Amino acid sequence: MRNDQHPRRSGDSATRRPQYSIASDYVAAGVSVIPLRIDGSKAPAVRSWNEYRNRFASDDELRQWFARPTGIGIVCGVQSGGLEVLDFDERPDETFSAWSDKLPGDLFARLIVVETGALGYHVIYRCGVVGGNTKIAMTAAGGVLVESRGEGGYIVGAGSDGAVHASGRPYVQVRGVPLPDVPTITPEQRKALWCAAASLDERPDPMAEYVRQRRSELRPQVESDTSTPWGDFDARADWVDILEPAGWTTNKGIAWTRPGKQFGTSAKIITAKDGTEVLTVFSSTAGVLACEGTGHRTWGKFAAFAELHHGGDRSAAAKAVIALGYGRVTQ
Secondary structure (H helix, E strand, C coil), X not given: CCCCCCCCCCCCHHHHCXXXXXXXXXXXXXXXXXXXXXXXXXXXXXXXXXXXXXXXXXXXXXXXXXXXXXEEEEECEHHHCCEXXXXXXXXHHHHHHHHHHCXXXXXXXXXEEEECCCCCEEEEEEECCCCCCCEEEECCCCCEEEEEECCCXXXXXXXXXXXXXXXXXXXXXXXXXXXXXXXXXXXXXXXXXXXXXXXXXXXXXXXXHHHHHHHHHHCCCCCCCCCCHHHHHHHHCCHHHHHHXXXXXXXXXXXXXXXXXXXXXXXXXXXXXXXXXXXXXXXXXXXXXXXXXXXXXXXXXXXXXXXXXXXXXHHXXXXXXXXXXXXXXXX
């Protein structure tokens, strides 16, 4: 954990400046702003805020909106120069620490962090690539750990009246270059931020669960052949455990795509006459499992395992499956 991960607010001096002055500085820096209600709802205080996704407020509008205490809404997206925000709201200290630990130090040092009225965090940056509003990481129970605010979204800006949030606490910048300046990062750096956030997702993988369920439904109920380790392996092993480590990919566990290819069906799992699952390969560029010409080639689980993971050495493959617990155990 970095020592400077949670630099808490040292004061709320930003809120003592006239809000018109703060809002004007945002606009001068290329950040579109809107007024927000100070009833704890954080809702826009204009009939429609969408037009400010395409234009900056005029000076007359700013003077009218911010002549009295109100919230300053920062419009995210293209109009604000590709401004995007990562919002840490649930278990914020724990989540923010885990996320920042995954980032290169030089990238983390460039980011603007604002502590929110809920004592969460907004991480603010600009990028040539900007998305919409996305839930990036969630708890198993459906709570939101990290979400983004981009095109079509807005956030409460530092300098807002504290009453904009139900807690009464203001939004205060706690690290980074002083707002309204917002650093620009590269698409590769943005990807690093998002990948670090996505790695914190606590939900079970719905596709993995679907594949497991579907394989269970489709797998024939055949009696396991425990007379040999390879026979037992053919009956009980899982194709996912054989193919995925070798770089094959699948959508639903039946159709498979060879390594080095993003789309298309290179092979399919089918049920043989004896009730076992075999892999039928249609691709002539599928490495050691490839078929010849325009035909197809069929593989049992043990044969494919030996080719993919033991260079075709079936003796070595047999020792490996025995070590994995396949075959009859003799006293």
